[in-house]
Amino acid sequence: xxxxxxPPPLVRQGALSRPARAPATxxxxxxxxxxxxxxxxxxxAPTGDEADAPxxxxxxxxxxxxxxxxxxxxxxxxxxVLVPDLPGSGYSDKPSRDYDLxxxxxxxxxxxxxxxxxxxxxxxxxxxxxxxxxxxxxxPERFERLAAWAPAGSWEPMRGWxxxxxxxxxxxxxxxxxxxxxxxxxxxxDWEGRDKALADAWAYYEEVYSEGFHRMYxxxxxxxxxxxxxxxxxxxxxxxxxxxxxxxxxLDMDRGVQRLATLLPKAVLRVFEGARHSLANEVPEALxxxxxxxxxxxxxxx
Numbered sequence: 001x002x003x004x005x006x007p008p009p010l011v012r013q014g015a016l017s018r019p020a021r022a023p024a025t026x027x028x029x030x031x032x033x034x035x036x037x038x039x040x041x042x043x044x045a046p047t048g049d050e051a052d053a054p055x056x057x058x059x060x061x062x063x064x065x066x067x068x069x070x071x072x073x074x075x076x077x078x079x080x081v082l083v084p085d086l087p088g089s090g091y092s093d094k095p096s097r098d099y100d101l102x103x104x105x106x107x108x109x110x111x112x113x114x115x116x117x118x119x120x121x122x123x124x125x126x127x128x129x130x131x132x133x134x135x136x137x138x139x140p141e142r143f144e145r146l147a148a149w150a151p152a153g154s155w156e157p158m159r160g161w162x163x164x165x166x167x168x169x170x171x172x173x174x175x176x177x178x179x180x181x182x183x184x185x186x187x188x189x190d191w192e193g194r195d196k197a198l199a200d201a202w203a204y205y206e207e208v209y210s211e212g213f214h215r216m217y218x219x220x221x222x223x224x225x226x227x228x229x230x231x232x233x234x235x236x237x238x239x240x241x242x243x244x245x246x247x248x249x250x251l252d253m254d255r256g257v258q259r260l261a262t263l264l265p266k267a268v269l270r271v272f273e274g275a276r277h278s279l280a281n282e283v284p285e286a287l288x289x290x291x292x293x294x295x296x297x298x299x300x301x302x
Contacts, residue, residue, distance in 0.1 A: 015210075017091050022204035025066050034110040041065065041084035043115065044076045052296055053144050054080040058131045059122030060278075061152065061224070062179075062217050064204060067125075071280045074288025075123070075266075078296065082120075084111050088216030089159075089208075096211040099219035101227065103193065104131055105138060112142075112259040121295045125280055130224060136240070137232045145237070147291045149279045153229040154256030161225040162257050167217035173277045179217075180206065183299040185250040188276040197281055210244030233263035240267045241294040243287065245275030253277065270296065 017040065018029060027042040042065055043301045055075060059067045065083040075081050085092040087107050088099055089127060108131065122143050126278040129151025136146045168174050183201065242264065243259040261269040270290055275282045293299065 009297055015036075016207060019066075019091065019204070021209050023066065023200050025069055027072070032111065034107050034114055037087050037093045037095070037107065039084045039087065039093070039107065039111060041111070041115075043271070044072055044081040044083075046076055046078055047073075048077045050079060052079040053119055053121055054082060055121040055123055055295060056108065056112065057081060057083045058122070058128035059083070059086065059089070060126035060128050061220055062089055062205075062213070063127075066204075067278075068205060068280055070284035071288050071291075072290050074285065075295075077248050077292065079121075081113060082117065083113075084108070088212055088220075091208065094208070094210050094212030094216065097217060098099060099216040100223045101131070101134065101220070104220075105135055108135060109139065109142075118142070119144060121145045121147070123291055123295075123301045124276065125149040125151070127152050127224065128221065130168050130229065133232065133236060133240070140236070140238065143240070145295050145297075146219060147240045147241040147243075147294060149241075150245065150248055150253060150257065150277050151229065151242070151260065152224050153227060154253060154260045155228060155251060156230065157234065158225040158251075162222045165218050165222045169215070169222075172214065175209075175214055175217070175286060177261050185248075186276065187280045187282060188245075188247050188274065191276075191282055192280065197278075199269075229260055233260055233264065239263050239294075239298060240264050240295075241270065241291060242267050243270040243272060243279060243290070245272045245277065245279055245282070247274065247276045250277070256267065 018193045025042055027044055030041055031083050057068050064085050068083055072081055086104050088094045124132045129148030130153040132146050132148045136143050205269055242261045244254055250255055272283050279287050
């Protein structure tokens with residue numbers, strides 16, 4: 001496997017509103033202002049008859065909407081699919097400010113208001129899966145079905161990790177090595193798309209890195225470490241799809257998701273054999289078929 005050492009710790013402006021060198025979505029890119037922040041997003045119309053509620057897809061930590069490019073064809077056959085870049089991420093605005101999960105929740109709710117969607121399904125992986133469940137808990141009447149794969153927050157509060165991230169945030173030169181180490185856990189080593197996926201991710205990070213991106217990265221890492229989904233889970237009464245890869249063992253993700261599924265009153269658990277953390281990249285066809293059927297209220301077929 002090719003290695004991907006961290007690039008030099010250059011501080012870039014991060015002012016690009018569209019990908020320049022990093023691969024871009026094939027769908028038209030749009031912008032909307034929510035609570036004073038410009039968010040880039042795509043709004044994909046169904047390719048067949050629209051027979052289901054729209055779905056809002058939420059990307060992972062420090063990721064971008066292109067994360068779900070391979071997943072979209074499977075979900076957009078019978079429903080509208082909306083995918084925004086979160087504040088501080090992708091090609092949305094990246095102000096130098098404090099970031100937390102509540103800001104992301106507020107921004108996503110404001111985004112739905114801005115595009116005129118009153119009720120929707122929710123889907124997302126990692127940080128996105130965490131936000132799916134947090135939003136379902138926060139505004140249960142607004143969302144119909146929830147799909148969360150490898151959701152962050154499937155752990156007890158990790159105060160040691162949060163303190164470590166706080167120290168790392170102040171050591172600016174450590175950003176790139178820390179990101180490089182984290183990226184080792186995204187994909188299984190024998191996945192044929194691993195080298196290209198890492199190269200594409202690095203092109204994106206080099207393009208958007210800025211003071212705001214730096215702060216968002218560490219702030220959200222700290223906030224996620226300190227908060228657990230386990231207390232909220234019994235109160236989330238939506239039909240909920242939960243999935244993880246059986247090789248996703250960092251931070252005990254596999255065992256944490258198993259526990260989370262037992263706490264959710266209406267959970268369906270799916271385990272993807274031979275997959276790691278980034279299911280939308282490693283197994284988009286299987287995940288897409290599963291989530292599409294679940295959102296439509298149909299039985300899934302492993």
